[in-house]
Amino acid sequence: MKNILFVASECVPFIKTGGLADVVGSLPKCLDKEYYDVRVIIPKYSSIKDKFKEQMTYITNFYMDLNWREQYVGIFELEYEGIKFYFIDNEEHFSGDRPYAGMPWDLEKFAFFSKAALSILPVIDFRPDVIHCHDWQTGLIPVYLNERFQGNEFFRGIKTVMTIHNLKFQGIWDMKTIKSITGLSDYYFTPDKLEFRSDASLLKGGLVYANAITTVSNTYAEEIKTPFFGEGLDGLMRARANDLRGIVNGIDYDDYNPETDDKLVANYNINNFRHEKVKNKTALQKELGLTVDPKVMMIGVVSRLTDQKGFDLIAYMMDEMCQDSIQLVVLGTGEAKHENMFRYFAWKYGGKVSANIYYSDELSHKIYASADAFLMPSLFEPCGLSQLMSLRYGTIPIVRETGGLKDTVQPYNEYEGTGTGFSFANYNAHEMLGTIRYAERIFYDKKRDWNKIVDRAMAVDYSWSNSAKQYQELYDWLLG
Numbered sequence: 001m002k003n004i005l006f007v008a009s010e011c012v013p014f015i016k017t018g019g020l021a022d023v024v025g026s027l028p029k030c031l032d033k034e035y036y037d038v039r040v041i042i043p044k045y046s047s048i049k050d051k052f053k054e055q056m057t058y059i060t061n062f063y064m065d066l067n068w069r070e071q072y073v074g075i076f077e078l079e080y081e082g083i084k085f086y087f088i089d090n091e092e093h094f095s096g097d098r099p100y101a102g103m104p105w106d107l108e109k110f111a112f113f114s115k116a117a118l119s120i121l122p123v124i125d126f127r128p129d130v131i132h133c134h135d136w137q138t139g140l141i142p143v144y145l146n147e148r149f150q151g152n153e154f155f156r157g158i159k160t161v162m163t164i165h166n167l168k169f170q171g172i173w174d175m176k177t178i179k180s181i182t183g184l185s186d187y188y189f190t191p192d193k194l195e196f197r198s199d200a201s202l203l204k205g206g207l208v209y210a211n212a213i214t215t216v217s218n219t220y221a222e223e224i225k226t227p228f229f230g231e232g233l234d235g236l237m238r239a240r241a242n243d244l245r246g247i248v249n250g251i252d253y254d255d256y257n258p259e260t261d262d263k264l265v266a267n268y269n270i271n272n273f274r275h276e277k278v279k280n281k282t283a284l285q286k287e288l289g290l291t292v293d294p295k296v297m298m299i300g301v302v303s304r305l306t307d308q309k310g311f312d313l314i315a316y317m318m319d320e321m322c323q324d325s326i327q328l329v330v331l332g333t334g335e336a337k338h339e340n341m342f343r344y345f346a347w348k349y350g351g352k353v354s355a356n357i358y359y360s361d362e363l364s365h366k367i368y369a370s371a372d373a374f375l376m377p378s379l380f381e382p383c384g385l386s387q388l389m390s391l392r393y394g395t396i397p398i399v400r401e402t403g404g405l406k407d408t409v410q411p412y413n414e415y416e417g418t419g420t421g422f423s424f425a426n427y428n429a430h431e432m433l434g435t436i437r438y439a440e441r442i443f444y445d446k447k448r449d450w451n452k453i454v455d456r457a458m459a460v461d462y463s464w465s466n467s468a469k470q471y472q473e474l475y476d477w478l479l480g
Helices: 019-030 105-119 140-146 175-182 202-209 219-225 234-239 273-288 313-324 338-346 361-370 386-394 403-408 429-445 446-461 464-480
Strands: 002-007 036-043 058-065 069-080 081-090 130-134 161-165 171-173 199-201 212-215 244-246 297-302 326-331 351-355 375-376 394-399 421-424
Touching: 002 019, 002 464, 019 130, 036 105, 058 105, 069 105, 081 105, 105 140, 105 175, 105 234, 130 140, 130 464, 140 161, 140 202, 140 446, 161 244, 161 361, 161 464, 171 175, 171 244, 175 199, 175 446, 199 202, 202 234, 212 219, 212 394, 212 464, 219 244, 219 403, 219 429, 244 446, 273 297, 273 326, 273 361, 297 361, 297 429, 313 326, 313 338, 313 429, 326 361, 338 351, 338 464, 375 429, 386 394, 386 446, 394 429, 394 446, 429 446
Parallel strands: 002 036, 002 130, 036 081, 130 161, 161 212, 212 244, 297 326, 297 375, 326 351, 375 394, 394 421
Antiparallel strands: 058 069, 069 081, 171 199
C-alpha cells in the first residue's frame, strides 16, 4: 500500500474558486484504493458550509513556531466519499468570507499552512510516501521538507510532486518579507532557489525542490519551457525537463452527463441527440429572449471574461460575427471592458446575442447542452475544462491551438472524416473568424458530417479515471 497525501488551498465540495478545486476533489476518488491510501489536507476556512463543519471531528491542537511567534494549529477530520480529509484550523489565517485575501496577507497564511501540513503528520499518524502539492500556496512544502524536517527520521525519504495549474500565479513578494515570514536562512534566497528577479517566489521554491513536476496538459508542459508562456521560469522548466510531465485534467462524468443532468429540459445521449438535443436549444432561446429557431446555429461561451481567454479577438470581430446566421450566448464575469462589450452587443442585436454577466452553475449546464458550438479562443490555457464539458454534451468546441485545448480537441478534417472540433493556430482575430465561418458552413451545408463530429465528440473519454492512471504511473515511477 502506498500512502499519497494531497495538500492544496481549495477542494470541492468544501471550497472552490477555480479548476484547482475540481482536481483536488475528484482525483483522489479515482486512484485505485487497493494500492493507494490517499488523504487530503486543506485549510478550515470559516466560509466552508456549516453542513460540512458539523460533520467534522476535532482531533487535537498544538502550537507551532512561524514568523518569530507561536501559532495555533487545530486539526479536524472528515471522511467524504471514501476519502479522509484533514482541515487545519487557525482563525487568524482562515476567517473571512473567501479563501484568498490577496498579497501580502496570503503569503503568511500559506507559509503557515505549508508548515502546519507537515507538522500534523506525526500527530495524525500518517506517513505519506508522496506528498502531492498544488500551485504556489503549497510551494514551501518541498522547501521545508528539505530544510527543517530532514532532521526528523519520520520525514526522511518522503517524495514530493508539484503540480502547476497556472504558472501566472507564483506567490511573489519582496525577499525580506518572505525571509521573515518563512524563517528560511539566506542559503535559500539565491537565483538557483527562491530568488526571482530580486524578489522571492514560493512556487519557484517548490519547483526547485520537488522530486517531480506536473502540469495540466502535454502542450502546456512544452509551452512553459519558452519565454512567452514561461512567466520568467522557462529556464528552470528547461533545466527540469526530465522531471516535468503533462497530465490532462478530467471532468466528473457523473456531474456532467447529458443523459442524467437534471438541469436540462431534455436529456439525451450519443444515440438520440439528433432529435433530443435541440429541445434544450429552443427552451434556452425562450428563457433568454432570443429568436426561437431550432435551425439557427447557437454558439456558447462560459468563461471568466479576461484577456487570457481571447475576448479581445471576439470584441474585434463581434460586429462581423453578428452579420452571420448565428446566435451567441455568453455567461461569466470578469474585466469591465469585456462585460460591457457583451452588454452593448446584446442591446444592439437583441434576438441574436444574450449576455449573462454573472455566474450560474445551472445556466452553464444549459448552455453546454443547448449550444451547437462552443467558442474558446484563449491566448493560453494550461488545461481548460469547458472544452471537455462541451465534448461530453456534443457541443462542438472552436478553440485556439494552445495548451490543453490543443491536446483535447482534434481538428475536423473533412477529407478523412476525423476530428472532434475546429481549431486555429495563430492568436489572430481574422483566423478565428475564418474558423467560426468554416464551422458554420459544415453546420448548415453538411449536416450529416456535423452530426458525425458530434458522434465522435461524445465518444471521447476525458473522465478522471483516464488521468488517474497517469498519476498512478507517476507515483510508481517516483517510488521506483
